[in-house]
Amino acid sequence: MAWADHVVFARPSFDSVFDLPLALRQTMAAYSQRPELAFLVAETTMRGAAAANPAPSRVHVEQLLDAEIPDLGAEERERVAAALCHLDSAGAWAALRREFGMAAIDVADAAAWTAEAVLNPCAPGR
């Protein structure tokens, strides 16, 4: 299922971690267009050590954090990366759809809003 997350749900490219919330809106919209496949991707990343990588965007997010916020402490870097990877996933889409019965537009809005909240203390000028 990793191929589906890479190919069918290919992420929009972004060069700044602060663009991730906007990219998330597109990613969540893509999941909403293929819900059964999105649920499958979400489930396969939860299977444990032998599963598909549950944080495929980790390397990219950490590279952006290192480049844009080089003085971020190790704990804070890990916290932000973990939270963003958790949001940038089919699992986030599935949880928001199932647990809260959100419509596609609300899923995209909630994921992007939460990513902005996570990034807020790192934002330039904060």
Next chain:
Amino acid sequence: MSDAADTAGALVAAAAAQLGRTEFDEITYKALGAEVGVSERTVYRHFPTRAHLLVCVAQTVESRLFAPSAFTTWEGLYGAVAARFDAFDAHPAEAFILARSASLSPVHTASPAGQSHSFFAGAVGALVDESAPGLNPRDRRRTASALCYFASAQFWVRVRVGFDLDAEAAMRHFRAAAHQVLRAVPEGTWPHPAYDGVVS
């Protein structure tokens, strides 16, 4: 209880008992039927797909091992999440089942950790309502959903497998994420005593 319900319950209990020793995906319907004393066909009648079985096993392990404690305060919420993450560390095979079940396309009318108005989501929603009665419906939904998602078995799996972290680290990251989410709601929405307790 009917015989059918007894049989289904016995099959679920048998599957749940094998977790930790056998991967869920390696538990065969044939072996499960043999253990309970029914045919493979009978197992299929109760659980047409493995997703049906997985959801029922998840319900069993959640009620037995991971039932969240009741809470009506923010510290109570943090305590409930910490206890759940600790229990996930103690029973990882069962926690993975819970996370998988919550990520599935719904196959039952009742499923754990992934159903509208689950106990946990309801308690978080009530806490948000009580602490911030002036919050508009959209911010309320965004706040409650974010808190629930960072408190979930899926978050524990992601940080454990994707970041090689334990329950203590997962809890630190949950607290930090919750802190940021609560700070993001509009200024003046939280009554001061609750606000101080939540985000200080």
